[in-house]
Amino acid sequence: MSYIYLSTNKLEKINIYSILTQLNNLLRTHALTYFYLKSYFTKLIVIVVLASIAFQSLASEPILPILKKKHLNNKKFELGKLLFVDTRLSKNQDRSCHSCHNLALGGADGLKKPVNLAFNSPTILNVSKNYYIGWKGEYSQLKPQLEMILQKPDVMGTDWAFVIPAFKKDQLYSKLFSSIYNYGISKENIIDAILYYESNLILPSKFDEFLLGDNDAISLSAKQGYNNFKDYGCASCHQGANVGGNIFQELGVVLPYKGIIGQYKTEKLRVPSLRNVAKTAPYFSDGTVKSLKKAIEIMAKHQLGQKLTDTEIDQIADFLKSLDSIME
Amino acid sequence: MKKTKLIFVLIILSFSLILAIYGAYHRYSNLKNTMEIQDSILQLVELKSANAEWDIELNRIHSDNIPHFDLVNSAAVKYEKEMMLFLNKTANFKKSIQESTADLVILSSMKKQSMNDYLSEVAVTRNSLKFLDTLLFFLHSQYQNDENILRFLTYAQHRLTTLIASNQNIHLKEQKKPAECQQCTLEQNEAIFKVNQHLELLKEQVLLSHKAREAFYNPEYEALSTNLFDELSSIYVEADMVHQTIQTKVLMFTAILVIIIVILLILLYWLYRTIDGHRTTGITDPLTGLYNRKKLFENLKNLIPSHKKSNSKLALLFIDLDGFKSVNDTHGHDIGDKLLQLLSERLTSSVRKQDSIYRIGGDEFIILVQELNRLEDAESIAQSILTKCNKPYLLDKNNCNVTLSIGVSLFPDHTEEPNKLLKYADEAMYKSKRNGKGIVTTWHSDICS
Numbered sequence: 001m002s003y004i005y006l007s008t009n010k011l012e013k014i015n016i017y018s019i020l021t022q023l024n025n026l027l028r029t030h031a032l033t034y035f036y037l038k039s040y041f042t043k044l045i046v047i048v049v050l051a052s053i054a055f056q057s058l059a060s061e062p063i064l065p066i067l068k069k070k071h072l073n074n075k076k077f078e079l080g081k082l083l084f085v086d087t088r089l090s091k092n093q094d095r096s097c098h099s100c101h102n103l104a105l106g107g108a109d110g111l112k113k114p115v116n117l118a119f120n121s122p123t124i125l126n127v128s129k130n131y132y133i134g135w136k137g138e139y140s141q142l143k144p145q146l147e148m149i150l151q152k153p154d155v156m157g158t159d160w161a162f163v164i165p166a167f168k169k170d171q172l173y174s175k176l177f178s179s180i181y182n183y184g185i186s187k188e189n190i191i192d193a194i195l196y197y198e199s200n201l202i203l204p205s206k207f208d209e210f211l212l213g214d215n216d217a218i219s220l221s222a223k224q225g226y227n228n229f230k231d232y233g234c235a236s237c238h239q240g241a242n243v244g245g246n247i248f249q250e251l252g253v254v255l256p257y258k259g260i261i262g263q264y265k266t267e268k269l270r271v272p273s274l275r276n277v278a279k280t281a282p283y284f285s286d287g288t289v290k291s292l293k294k295a296i297e298i299m300a301k302h303q304l305g306q307k308l309t310d311t312e313i314d315q316i317a318d319f320l321k322s323l324d325s326i327m328e
Numbered sequence: 329m330k331k332t333k334l335i336f337v338l339i340i341l342s343f344s345l346i347l348a349i350y351g352a353y354h355r356y357s358n359l360k361n362t363m364e365i366q367d368s369i370l371q372l373v374e375l376k377s378a379n380a381e382w383d384i385e386l387n388r389i390h391s392d393n394i395p396h397f398d399l400v401n402s403a404a405v406k407y408e409k410e411m412m413l414f415l416n417k418t419a420n421f422k423k424s425i426q427e428s429t430a431d432l433v434i435l436s437s438m439k440k441q442s443m444n445d446y447l448s449e450v451a452v453t454r455n456s457l458k459f460l461d462t463l464l465f466f467l468h469s470q471y472q473n474d475e476n477i478l479r480f481l482t483y484a485q486h487r488l489t490t491l492i493a494s495n496q497n498i499h500l501k502e503q504k505k506p507a508e509c510q511q512c513t514l515e516q517n518e519a520i521f522k523v524n525q526h527l528e529l530l531k532e533q534v535l536l537s538h539k540a541r542e543a544f545y546n547p548e549y550e551a552l553s554t555n556l557f558d559e560l561s562s563i564y565v566e567a568d569m570v571h572q573t574i575q576t577k578v579l580m581f582t583a584i585l586v587i588i589i590v591i592l593l594i595l596l597y598w599l600y601r602t603i604d605g606h607r608t609t610g611i612t613d614p615l616t617g618l619y620n621r622k623k624l625f626e627n628l629k630n631l632i633p634s635h636k637k638s639n640s641k642l643a644l645l646f647i648d649l650d651g652f653k654s655v656n657d658t659h660g661h662d663i664g665d666k667l668l669q670l671l672s673e674r675l676t677s678s679v680r681k682q683d684s685i686y687r688i689g690g691d692e693f694i695i696l697v698q699e700l701n702r703l704e705d706a707e708s709i710a711q712s713i714l715t716k717c718n719k720p721y722l723l724d725k726n727n728c729n730v731t732l733s734i735g736v737s738l739f740p741d742h743t744e745e746p747n748k749l750l751k752y753a754d755e756a757m758y759k760s761k762r763n764g765k766g767i768v769t770t771w772h773s774d775i776c777s
Binding site for chain 2: 131231246247248253268306
């Protein structure tokens with residue numbers, strides 16, 4: 001799985017040194033065997049096998065690096081971006097996708113909960129790397145979830161009978177749609193364009209560069225925080241490419257959690273992704289905790305049964321900050 | 329020209345026939361249905377292999393120290409995709425299969441639910457194991473010299489090992505629990521209590537994790553998918569049988585049709601040949617193969633209006649052999665016939681393709697020279713015929729000398745009536761005979777005087 005990354009230029013630039021050092025170490029241990037091989041072909045095979053072993057060590061980290069998609073259909077992406085901020089898609093034309101998933105606020109809205117909704121809005125960035133979407137994790141694909149969001153009157157409640165004629169009058173839209181799609185503006189094509197934008201919103205962080213071999217990408221304290229993150233067991237749930245988003249867990253595994261006001265109802269929810277977590281305060285499904293350090297403390301206490309020192313909390317917070325996407 | 333047209337029509341006919349048969353075969357054969365069933369069977373195989381991959385990933389979670397949930401999740405997503413494809417492909421099948429697939433969907437969603445439970449339990453279990461390990465290590469270093477508590481810690485360490493083993497489905501022998509510590513301080517008792525609490529928690533977790541793990545190995549699923557495979561195979565066999573019989577019928581029908589058409593075509597060709605043969609014998613001369621008098625008048629009737637229309641000239645050359653009678657008398661009729669054949673060959677080779685030659689009497693020939701502009705052209709053609717045909721003829725080692733006398737009449741300069749045209753040419757020919765034989769004479773109004 002990990003040697004897919006070989007093909008990317010970025011990796012070649014950053015990681016070639018570390019790969020070579022790892023290879024060198026491996027070769028030194030197997031030097032006799034290596035020089036015993038006569039044909040260049042077998043030597044080549046040995047090098048490939050050793051390289052794959054070197055990459056396996058990369059894959060054994062609980063967090064996998066993500067990479068920006070290379071070959072994007074820019075026109076379609078820009079169209080999706082326009083639709084993403086278009087308020088005409090909502091029932092009263094007062095909100096867009098961007099209202100709750102503000103990219104400047106890390107893909108969330110900074111509110112406790114959006115109006116009429118039960119949960120704090122999660123980040124839209126890197127959403128396609130999640131295996132379950134939304135706090136309840138009812139959807140494992142973006143398309144049905146997006147259709148649900150657009151259809152639900154509490155959220156968007158799109159009136160297609162109004163939207164399609166309105167877009168057809170819009171010159172920019174009709175030009176863009178007809179250059180991308182065969183049949184111009186239709187419900188399917190609008191959903192497809194938003195989906196394309198949403199699923200390609202993949203923005204790597206400094207930490208991904210660190211994982212790919214750039215040792216100086218994150219600070220020493222963040223590295224220490226990453227070790228704490230693994231040692232205390234945060235990485236048991238917050239792991240994978242999106243640092244979460246792939247399993248379900250309830251808040252209060254070791255010590256039942258009652259919430260700040262004592263109103264928290266314990267239920268099994270999707271483990272949220274920790275990418276961009278430093279920007280997406282307030283925290284937890286009910287959005288009651290405002291500071292990141294408090295959230296780390298609560299998680300350690302109730303999920304792991306541990307009491308962390310202030311330095312440890314600071315280090316972990318530094319690590320979580322290094323997970324912020326690099327915006328352009 | 330006629331032949332190529334005929335071939336063209338035949339090719340088009342045979343193509344349309346093939347197309348019609350092929351279309352009928354597609355419309356009425358069971359091929360599409362059979363292919364659909366085959367596709368669904370292949371998709372079921374894909375589904376099974378995706379399920380196996382999913383199981384492998386689930387098993388790997390148990391053996392990995394740091395399990396990657398992404399892997400098992402992507403296997404589940406792949407399974408879901410294959411399931412969707414399978415549902416699409418079996419959407420039109422009969423009811424019993426629909427019911428089986430619906431059951432399969434329910435079972436796989438149950439499996440996914442139990443997988444989710446299992447993954448959360450695994451995360452907690454791994455965490456507790458690690459936590460307890462660190463706690464015990466910490467307590468060991470803190471109470472290095474306290475024998476009472478060390479005894480308990482050794483017991484706890486062993487219990488942890490047992491639990492780790494039981495998490496991997498290995499059952500170790502339980503150790504006897506030490507008696508409660510009498511001289512321990514309050515702080516020490518608290519530590520012991522904490523360790524005990526976590527051990528209990530871990531035990532529960534391991535049990536839960538096992539329970540969740542057992543949930544997704546459902547024998548019902550295997551039975552159902554095997555059953556579905558059998559059912560699909562049986563309807564495939566049925567559909568294929570229907571298809572085979574239709575195919576044989578269509579093939580038989582096509583073969584019979586082709587045979588009938590071939591026989592019909594042969595008959596038609598034979599008929600055409602007979603009719604054509606009869607027609608040619610009616611208008612040609614059997615000895616030389618040239619046209620006869622009947623064809624001459626027919627052609628004249630056609631040519632005169634067409635020349636009138638195109639405003640060009642038509643010349644009629646009347647040819648008579650000089651001294652043919654003496655050849656017949658001295659060498660016999662066989663040689664005379666051969667002479668006529670040789671002469672007709674020379675005539676044919678000396679005129680243009682569009683000009684036609686007729687034999688109207690024993691030694692009288694007529695040539696119609698079409699599309700002329702001037703009279704001189706007709707005369708020069710006649711002259712060239714003369715020079716070619718006046719050469720001696722070598723027949724069975726006999727050297728025969730025959731010359732031609734040619735009379736020329738021209739349409740429309742001389743007359744516009746076919747009969748008169750022939751008559752004028754005849755007159756001109758007699759004139760050249762009288763003037764010394766072997767020459768060309770063109771008709772003019774005072775030729776008789």
